[in-house]
Amino acid sequence: MPKYPPLGFTFAGVPCGLKKTGAADFALIASDRPCAAAAVFTRNKFAAAPVIYDRALVTENPAGLAAVAINSGCANACTGGAGLADAAAMAAEVEAALGLPARSCAVMSTGVIGVRLDMSKIAAGVRLAAPQLAAEGWDAASRAIMTTDTRPKVAFREVGGMRLFGMAKGAGMIHPNMATMLSTIVTDAAIEPAALAALLREAVEVSFNSVTVDGDTSTNDTVLVLANGASDRKLEAGSLELSAFASALTSLCTDLAQQIARDGEGATKFITVRVEGAASDADARTAAKSIANSPLVKTAFYGGDANWGRILCAVGYSEAEVDPMRADLWVAAGTGEGGNGRKGERENAPTRPLSHSLRLQLVAAGQPLAYSEAAASAIFAEKEIVVEVKLGLGDGQATVWTCDLSHEYVDINGHYRT
Amino acid sequence: MPKYPPLGFTFAGVPCGLKKTGAADFALIASDRPCAAAAVFTRNKFAAAPVIYDRALVTENPAGLAAVAINSGCANACTGGAGLADAAAMAAEVEAALGLPARSCAVMSTGVIGVRLDMSKIAAGVRLAAPQLAAEGWDAASRAIMTTDTRPKVAFREVGGMRLFGMAKGAGMIHPNMATMLSTIVTDAAIEPAALAALLREAVEVSFNSVTVDGDTSTNDTVLVLANGASDRKLEAGSLELSAFASALTSLCTDLAQQIARDGEGATKFITVRVEGAASDADARTAAKSIANSPLVKTAFYGGDANWGRILCAVGYSEAEVDPMRADLWVAAGTGEGGNGRKGERENAPTRPLSHSLRLQLVAAGQPLAYSEAAASAIFAEKEIVVEVKLGLGDGQATVWTCDLSHEYVDINGHYRT
Numbered sequence: 001m002p003k004y005p006p007l008g009f010t011f012a013g014v015p016c017g018l019k020k021t022g023a024a025d026f027a028l029i030a031s032d033r034p035c036a037a038a039a040v041f042t043r044n045k046f047a048a049a050p051v052i053y054d055r056a057l058v059t060e061n062p063a064g065l066a067a068v069a070i071n072s073g074c075a076n077a078c079t080g081g082a083g084l085a086d087a088a089a090m091a092a093e094v095e096a097a098l099g100l101p102a103r104s105c106a107v108m109s110t111g112v113i114g115v116r117l118d119m120s121k122i123a124a125g126v127r128l129a130a131p132q133l134a135a136e137g138w139d140a141a142s143r144a145i146m147t148t149d150t151r152p153k154v155a156f157r158e159v160g161g162m163r164l165f166g167m168a169k170g171a172g173m174i175h176p177n178m179a180t181m182l183s184t185i186v187t188d189a190a191i192e193p194a195a196l197a198a199l200l201r202e203a204v205e206v207s208f209n210s211v212t213v214d215g216d217t218s219t220n221d222t223v224l225v226l227a228n229g230a231s232d233r234k235l236e237a238g239s240l241e242l243s244a245f246a247s248a249l250t251s252l253c254t255d256l257a258q259q260i261a262r263d264g265e266g267a268t269k270f271i272t273v274r275v276e277g278a279a280s281d282a283d284a285r286t287a288a289k290s291i292a293n294s295p296l297v298k299t300a301f302y303g304g305d306a307n308w309g310r311i312l313c314a315v316g317y318s319e320a321e322v323d324p325m326r327a328d329l330w331v332a333a334g335t336g337e338g339g340n341g342r343k344g345e346r347e348n349a350p351t352r353p354l355s356h357s358l359r360l361q362l363v364a365a366g367q368p369l370a371y372s373e374a375a376a377s378a379i380f381a382e383k384e385i386v387v388e389v390k391l392g393l394g395d396g397q398a399t400v401w402t403c404d405l406s407h408e409y410v411d412i413n414g415h416y417r418t
Numbered sequence: 419m420p421k422y423p424p425l426g427f428t429f430a431g432v433p434c435g436l437k438k439t440g441a442a443d444f445a446l447i448a449s450d451r452p453c454a455a456a457a458v459f460t461r462n463k464f465a466a467a468p469v470i471y472d473r474a475l476v477t478e479n480p481a482g483l484a485a486v487a488i489n490s491g492c493a494n495a496c497t498g499g500a501g502l503a504d505a506a507a508m509a510a511e512v513e514a515a516l517g518l519p520a521r522s523c524a525v526m527s528t529g530v531i532g533v534r535l536d537m538s539k540i541a542a543g544v545r546l547a548a549p550q551l552a553a554e555g556w557d558a559a560s561r562a563i564m565t566t567d568t569r570p571k572v573a574f575r576e577v578g579g580m581r582l583f584g585m586a587k588g589a590g591m592i593h594p595n596m597a598t599m600l601s602t603i604v605t606d607a608a609i610e611p612a613a614l615a616a617l618l619r620e621a622v623e624v625s626f627n628s629v630t631v632d633g634d635t636s637t638n639d640t641v642l643v644l645a646n647g648a649s650d651r652k653l654e655a656g657s658l659e660l661s662a663f664a665s666a667l668t669s670l671c672t673d674l675a676q677q678i679a680r681d682g683e684g685a686t687k688f689i690t691v692r693v694e695g696a697a698s699d700a701d702a703r704t705a706a707k708s709i710a711n712s713p714l715v716k717t718a719f720y721g722g723d724a725n726w727g728r729i730l731c732a733v734g735y736s737e738a739e740v741d742p743m744r745a746d747l748w749v750a751a752g753t754g755e756g757g758n759g760r761k762g763e764r765e766n767a768p769t770r771p772l773s774h775s776l777r778l779q780l781v782a783a784g785q786p787l788a789y790s791e792a793a794a795s796a797i798f799a800e801k802e803i804v805v806e807v808k809l810g811l812g813d814g815q816a817t818v819w820t821c822d823l824s825h826e827y828v829d830i831n832g833h834y835r836t
Contacts, residue, residue, distance in 0.1 A: 046734035046742050046784075078730060080743075080785040113727025114786040219731055295713065299828050309531025312496060313637055316464035324464050325498075366464070367498040368532040407828050410717050 003138075003156050006163040006188035008032040008230035011137030013144030016125030018073030018111070018118065024144035026125030027070040029184060030098055030133050035226035036190075037065040037106070038197035040204045042221035048077030050107045051220060053087040057106055058224075062193035065226055067105040068184050069094045070145050071125065072169070075180065076109040076117045077219035086117040093123055097130040108222050110147055110169065110180040142167040145182060148265055155255040159248040160241050162189040162231045168256040180220040181208060183256055189245055190229030195237060199246045200225050207253035210285070210400045211261045225249075261401040266408030269301050271401065272335055272386045275315075278396030283320040285398040290318035291387060298405035301385060306331075306376035308362045311387060324366040326392030333358035333382040358382070365392075421556075421574050424581040424606035426450040426648035429555035431562030434543030436491030436529070436536065442562035444543030445488040447602060448516055448551050453644035454608075455483040455524070456615035458622045460639035466495030468525045469638060471505040475524055476642075480611035483644055485523040486602050487512045488563050489543065490587070493598065494527040494535045495637035504535040511541055515548040526640050528565055528587060528598040560585040563600060566683055573673040577666040578659050580607040580649045586674040598638040599626060601674055607663055608647030613655060617664045618643050625671035628703070628818045629679045643667075679819040684826030687719050689819065690753055690804045693733075696814030701738040703816040708736035709805060716823035719803060724749075724794035726780045729805055742784040744810030751776035751800040776800065783810075 005011070009031050016026040039058045041051050057065070069090055076083045091105040098105075109117065132140075142152035149169050157164040170181035191199075204223055235242040262270045273292045278284035291297055294314040300307040308329060315322060360375050362368065379385060423429070427449050434444040457476045459469050475483070487508055494501045509523040516523075527535065550558075560570035567587050575582040588599035609617075622641055653660040680688045691710045696702035709715055712732040718725040726747060733740060778793050780786065797803060 044731060044734040045740040046730050046745075075727070078727060078742075078781065078784060078786060080783075112725075113731065114781075219727075219734065295823075295827075302828065307530075309493070309496060309637070312464050313462060313531065316462040316637060322463040324496075327464075363496065363532075365498075366496060368496060405713075405828060407825050409713075410720065410823060410825050410828060 004163060005135055005138050005156070005165040006186050006228070006230065008188055008228045009165070009186045010133035010135055011141040012129040012132040012134070013137065013140030013142070014125055014128040014132065016071070016128065017121040018071055024140065025071055025073045026122070026129055027141040027144040028094065028126070028129040028133060029068045029141060029186065031066045031186070031226060031228040033228050033230065034064045034066055034104070035228040036063050036193040036196050037224065037226050038062070038193060038200045039222060039224040040200060042218060044219050044221070046078060046219050048075055048109060048220040049079055049083035049087040050076055050109045051222060052084060053091065054106045054108070054222065054224070057103060061103050064101070065104055065106055066100050067094050067098060068108065068224060068226070069105060069126070070108040070182065070184070071117070071122060072110050072145050072147050074109060074111040074115055074117050075113045075220050077113045079114070079116055082116060086119055089119055090117065090122050093126045097126045106224055108182050108220070108224070110145065110182055110220055113219060138165060138167065145169040150263055153256055153259040153263065155252045157248040157252045159244050160233060162187060162233045162245060164248055164252050166252050166256050168260060170260045180218045181260060182220065183208065183223045185223070185225040185249070185252065187225070187227045188229065188231035189227050190232065190234040191227050191242070191245070195235065195242070196225060196227055199249055202246070203250040203253040206250060207257040210398070211257045211402065258401050261403050264403030266406040266411065267403030268383070268406050269404040270335065270384045271301055271403060273400045273402065274386060274388045274397070275391065276388070276397045277391040277393055279321040279394045280396040281398055282396070284396040285400070287315045287318045287320035287389065287391070288398045288400040290314045290320070291389070292400045292402035295405055298402070301380065302404035302406045304377065304381040306373065306380045308376070311389070312363065315389060320391070321393060322391060323393060327363065327366050328361065328390040328392065329363035330359060330361050330388040331376065331379045332360070332386040332388065333379050333384065334386055335384050422581060423553055423556050423574070423583040424604050424646070424648065426606055426646045427583070427604045428551035428553055429559040430547040430550040430552070431555065431558030431560070432543055432546040432550065434489070434546065435539040436489055442558065443489055443491045444540070444547055445559040445562040446512065446544070446547040446551060447486045447559060447604065449484045449604070449644060449646040451646050451648065452482045452484050452522070453646040454481050454611040454614050455642065455644050456480070456611060456618045457640060457642040458618060460636055462637050462639070464496060464637050466493055466527060466638040467497055467501035467505040468494055468527045469640060470502060471509065472524045472526070472640065472642070475521060479521050482519070483522055483524055484518050485512050485516060486526065486642060486644070487523060487544070488526040488600065488602070489535070489540060490528050490563050490565050492527060492529040492533055492535050493531045493638050495531045497532070497534055500534060504537055507537055508535065508540050511544045515544050524642055526600050526638070526642070528563065528600055528638055531637060556583060556585065563587040568681055571674055571677040571681065573670045575666040575670045577662050578651060580605060580651045580663060582666055582670050584670050584674050586678060588678045598636040599678060600638065601626065601641045603641070603643040603667070603670065605643070605645045606647065606649035607645050608650065608652040609645050609663070613653065613660070614643060614645055617667055620664070621668040621671040624668060625675040628816070629675045629820065676819050679821050682821030684824040684829065685821030686801070686824050687822040688753065688802045689719055689821060691818045691820065692804060692806045692815070693809065694806070694815045695809040695811055696816075697739040697812045698814040699816055700814070702814040703818065705733045705736045705738035705740075705807065705809070706816045706818040708732045708738070709807070710818045710820035713823055716820070719798065720822035720824045722795065722799040724791065724798045726794070729807070730781065733807060738809070739811060740809060741811060745781060745784050746779065746808040746810065747781035748777060748779050748806040749794065749797045750778070750804040750806065751797050751802065752804055753802050
């Protein structure tokens with residue numbers, strides 16, 4: 001796929017001195033015209049200053065944002081009123097440097113909690129980044145927001161003459177280091193803020209919210225989308241174009257979310273958990289997340305141990321409705337097919353069975369089958385594994401992505417600040 | 419404390435061949451007269467066969483139990499109707515060997531899921547254990563129920579001429595290996611089954627249920643108490659004696675629960691999490707468990723990294739009511755004072771502040787204090803650490819115990835079956 005960002009957007013990523021390593025830690029994204037904006041924020045009650053700032057900003061000025069500034073190396077969280085003033089000053093610094101109106105720049109931060117932002121370094125970052133803004137700066141910008149990420153995460157989509165670009169950071173197995181999942185998505189589609197917000201909420205639910213524990217969100221988590229209309233494709237409510245755009249947005253978010261799970265701290269494996277036949281989609285999601293977040297399941301995958309009892313156990317202690325005598329369990333090598341898809345589409349699509357060469361049913365109607373232990377071990381030894389649970393109760397279904405729990409996860413998180 | 423088990427109870431622990439190592443894996447407890455029985459079981463929907471068996475048994479015959487048989491090495495879970503028949507056969511085997519009436523023996527199992535019990539080995543265990551039953555057999559019995567436990571867990575109490583003995587297994591950080599927390603408590607007090615059940619529920623809530631995630635229970639978790647009345651001390655409703663017994667039961671359960679946390683798989687540290695000033699006791703428990711179960715908090719303790727932001731973050735993403743501007747945070751070396759206590763007593767007792775030589779306030783009213791990093795690191799380097807959060811909202815309080823998350827946890831759980 002050619003990597004052309006949407007029209008009218010420019011990007012930069014520079015080092016401003018917040019990271020001790022001297023690596024890039026300040027990213028700037030600008031639009032040549034005002035954008036419709038929508039965002040989804042952490043529900044953590046200790047929301048960081050930039051989250052508080054942006055939440056008010058998007059509510060107040062949903063059709064007038066034109067820039068986003070993001071720093072890594074400091075979360076500006078648990079920093080009280082002073083931290084809030086710092087977030088506002090960071091935005092004002094960008095607005096002044098780019099000649100933008102007041103209250104048109106959003107801000108994000110990620111890094112250690114409880115430490116004030118060094119505003120002289122932020123100012124230096126703005127001075128350095130502003131003259132470097134360019135369409136091809138997306139790669140540098142995506143690298144400047146990394147913390148424990150081992151690689152930048154970007155995705156491009158093009159649909160009906162509209163382009164979308166998204167970048168994300170987050171190396172989170174379960175939001176490690178409260179380590180904040182940040183994503184900025186830009187598009188040259190023309191769309192009303194309210195419609196954009198609805199599409200974003202729907203896309204986030206089946207993508208970013210499907211690689212994490214419910215509510216287990218960091219102080220800084222933010223997904224922000226800006227639509228500047230530079231493509232001149234106007235998305236009317238109910239139109240086919242809007243529907244196509246929504247699918248592209250969901251696909252892009254799913255792509256970024258999967259990249260986060262693949263780059264989980266210390267991850268050696270990528271796990272797709274698929275639950276079908278639940279009493280509701282919500283139940284399916286609850287059961288899938290319970291599996292995906294079980295340290296026991298994750299360590300078994302790491303060790304390549306086909307200890308499938310842990311998978312059913314995690315379903316059993318979730319809040320999902322379960323009839324033990326109806327539950328079936330498969331494991332397979334691979335990544336499953338597609339994601340959760342968009343709701344309207346998914347309901348009309350037939351359930352696509354997984355069709356891997358390495359696929360094994362372990363449990364039928366709640367009881368273990370006489371499967372080959374060697375075949376099970378071969379699947380658990382794979383780098384990409386699908387777990388498929390069928391509850392036999394209804395039409396509810398959900399897919400969740402995660403990674404294994406390794407020694408390196410403990411290394412990374414035992415000494416994050418040092 | 420002298421280790422005299424309650425009058426009228428005998429114990430044995432023997433190897434019957436379920437564990438590949440040849441270690442003891444079958445425990446038997448018998449009473450010389452019928453007992454009042456009460457139990458608390460897992461809420462996991464994939465409840466194991468022995469749980470299903472005992473649940474019915476205690477309901478049907480709450481004043482007539484006289485024995486408990488426990489095996490390690492096989493959980494008899496996810497084994498369907500055949501597994502249920504095996505559990506019943508195991509009980510019948512014991513009843514026949516000891517000349518007990520039908521339906522007077524409870525059974526428990528712990529070990530790998532999805533594998534049938536080898537009934538010839540169980541029968542061998544019964545034959546071997548029955549003639550060895552003796553008052554001093556409690557030590558052997560407590561060792562025979564171990565799985566990944568590194569040491570047996572027992573506790574004794576004596577109050578008003580009544581004795582209590584409890585043994586437990588579980589090396590669970592978060593119910594690892596779905597590794598089942600099993601505990602059997604016996605006493606020579608004379609008490610009605612309904613009263614015993616009420617006291618057990620209350621004791622379990624502030625003890626065993628305070629070392630684990632809500633609902634994150636294994637397929638086999640069971641706490642069973644048998645009271646045979648051999649002391650001739652009859653506990654009438656509302657009496658001082660009953661209250662004293664209840665305190666002793668709670669204290670014994672707390673002791674066993676803390677032993678489980680201290681022996682957590684791979685644990686190198688024992689963490690006490692105390693939340694006060696919550697809107698309710700339930701909120702305090704929710705916040706405390708959220709801290710105690712955060713892999714990020716646990717790895718930070720393992721690494722000795724004073725990354726306190728993770729603690730507030732875990733409070734923030736719990737369902738507990740929080741006002742970020744009111745939250746205070748302390749850390750201290752040590753174990754805190756006492757446990758949750760009994761409800762009636764706790765409410766009349768003044769809040770006892772922690773008073774350790776190494777104690778440090780890190781956050782006041784939601785904002786970091788200018789504390790000494792060296793002092794914080796010194797506390798995080800301790801083997802026993804107290805985390806104390808004051809929410810400033812009400813009178814709710816709770817204490818939860820946990821351990822850190824280490825490399826060894828990943829080792830143990832990555833290769834449990836192999």
